[in-house]
Amino acid sequence: xxxxxxxxxxxxxxxxxxxxxCEQTAETDVVSETAAVExxxxxxxKEQIEARQGHLKKIGKAFKAISDQLKAGSxxxxxxxxxxxxxxxxxxxxxDWFPEGTGPASGIKTxxxxxxxxxxxxxxxxxxAMQDAAAxxxxxxxxxxxxxxxxxFKTTGGTCKACHDKYRKDD
Amino acid sequence: xxxDGALRLVHWLMVALVxxxxxxxxxxxxxxxxxxxxxxxxxxxxxxxxxxxxxxxxRFAPMVQRIGSLNIYIKKLRNRDSGATFGHSPLAVLSxxxxxxxxTAQVTTGLFSVDIDGLESGPLAVLISFETxxxxxxxxxxxxxxxxxxxxxxxTAIAIYYFVLxxxxxxxxxxGHRSRADFPTSDLPENRxxxxxxxxxxxxxxxxxxxxxxxx
Ligand code: HEM
Ligand code: HEM
Numbered sequence: 001x002x003x004x005x006x007x008x009x010x011x012x013x014x015x016x017x018x019x020x021x022c023e024q025t026a027e028t029d030v031v032s033e034t035a036a037v038e039x040x041x042x043x044x045x046k047e048q049i050e051a052r053q054g055h056l057k058k059i060g061k062a063f064k065a066i067s068d069q070l071k072a073g074s075x076x077x078x079x080x081x082x083x084x085x086x087x088x089x090x091x092x093x094x095x096d097w098f099p100e101g102t103g104p105a106s107g108i109k110t111x112x113x114x115x116x117x118x119x120x121x122x123x124x125x126x127x128x129a130m131q132d133a134a135a136x137x138x139x140x141x142x143x144x145x146x147x148x149x150x151x152x153f154k155t156t157g158g159t160c161k162a163c164h165d166k167y168r169k170d171d
Numbered sequence: 172x173x174x175d176g177a178l179r180l181v182h183w184l185m186v187a188l189v190x191x192x193x194x195x196x197x198x199x200x201x202x203x204x205x206x207x208x209x210x211x212x213x214x215x216x217x218x219x220x221x222x223x224x225x226x227x228x229x230r231f232a233p234m235v236q237r238i239g240s241l242n243i244y245i246k247k248l249r250n251r252d253s254g255a256t257f258g259h260s261p262l263a264v265l266s267x268x269x270x271x272x273x274x275t276a277q278v279t280t281g282l283f284s285v286d287i288d289g290l291e292s293g294p295l296a297v298l299i300s301f302e303t304x305x306x307x308x309x310x311x312x313x314x315x316x317x318x319x320x321x322x323x324x325x326x327t328a329i330a331i332y333y334f335v336l337x338x339x340x341x342x343x344x345x346x347g348h349r350s351r352a353d354f355p356t357s358d359l360p361e362n363r364x365x366x367x368x369x370x371x372x373x374x375x376x377x378x379x380x381x382x383x384x385x386x387x
Binding site for chain 2: 059060061062063064065067068071072157160161164171
């Protein structure tokens with residue numbers, strides 16, 4: 001019985017190991033020298049990319065907190081309000097997070113696509129749209145009407161998607 | 172009757188759902204992805220219950236026993252003799268278990284997956300943190316490749332039976348029937364679909380789907 005189970009588990013496990021091995025090598029790409037180049041703002045390229053990814057991850061986390069509560073039968077408003085308040089803060093100054101040289105050519109792992117630097121005006125407009133939507137979401141959240149929060153959450157999410165579809169590499 | 176109606180229906184619905192799930196995920200139609208995903212969850216659950224209380228050819232226990240004659244069966248295959256088996260052949264049993272395992276892993280991780288922006292998540296993701304949800308999503312993505320590989324293997328095997336061994340396996344999976352004369356013995360197990368177990372398995376699977384989709 002046990003041996004039989006092993007017989008079909010082994011190929012499955014081997015497959016898993018193989019797949020995760022591929023994933024690993026893709027992630028530990030060689031970091032080129034440009035990573036340490038200092039930008040006009042005083043950060044290195046690596047620091048800049050990691051800083052923006054950190055902010056964006058915090059926004060993602062806040063969104064999950066809001067989405068969890070919106071799914072619940074009786075949402076916890078306080079949790080939504082705390083999370084909604086962090087979004088405008090985390091997104092502040094986003095225009096400045098993408099200086100020239102912080103694209104994939106830097107050798108650092110980033111999903112930022114090179115076309116960002118071909119149409120910086122449109123890119124910055126999209127950032128502005130998101131910041132406006134996030135500010136609105138925050139003020140609506142503090143007012144406390146769950147249905148309105150749900151709508152504002154959708155709108156804000158749409159402004160993320162609008163940019164990601166064009167300027168972020170699919171994961 | 173080799174394959175009962177419930178088993179065949181579930182099989183072909185799964186076949187239809189996999190490309191739909193793939194496409195909806197790629198295109199970001201996540202509302203559809205989650206609805207189809209929950210449907211798939213229901214089908215997988217039904218199939219697992221059916222493996223315990225279903226017809227003889229659907230049940231897991233006789234399948235596990237068949238693995239014992241794997242070596243003999245492979246020797247027969249080497250001699251170009253597919254030796255029709257009533258139900259899954261010892262080799263097919265391995266394929267069934269691998270596919271069901273991969274499908275189970277796929278739907279389970281989907282229920283807990285969170286996308287990178289925190290905007291989309293499976294119905295059970297409220298139970299876990301953003302980071303854990305992201306890990307589920309990573310397994311969900313990785314395991315999908317495994318699932319595709321197993322599906323490829325499954326289809327290749329059927330093609331080999333068709334072209335090399337001249338054994339048409341698709342027909343019985345559509346019609347349910349295979350000629351009695353194909354089997355080495357006429358002493359076949361009782362394999363008729365019974366209403367009560369079908370209703371019980373379907374009701375149980377449906378109840379779980381409803382409970383999960385209304386979770387929270
Ligand atoms: C509130 C809405 C938004 C959310 C929740 C959000 C969230 C995220 C997250 C979680 C990442 C991944 C960071 C990582 O790799 O760890 C990301 C990356 C990115 N986002 Fe957004 N984002 C939003 C709005 C925008 C907007 C409006 C733009 C463009 C105008 C944008 C452009 C990008 C780009 C280019 C990347 C890749 C950055 C990199 O990997 O270096 N995002 N975003
Ligand atoms: C056999 C069933 C399923 C298949 C074949 C499937 C397939 C996929 C695929 C191919 C992706 C894209 C992965 C990527 O490239 O990032 C995905 C993402 C996703 N799926 Fe499924 N899925 C299934 C079931 C489910 C279920 C049951 C749920 C939840 C109800 C679910 C929720 C999700 C979520 C939330 C994502 C987004 C994760 C991310 O963006 O990283 N899936 N699925």
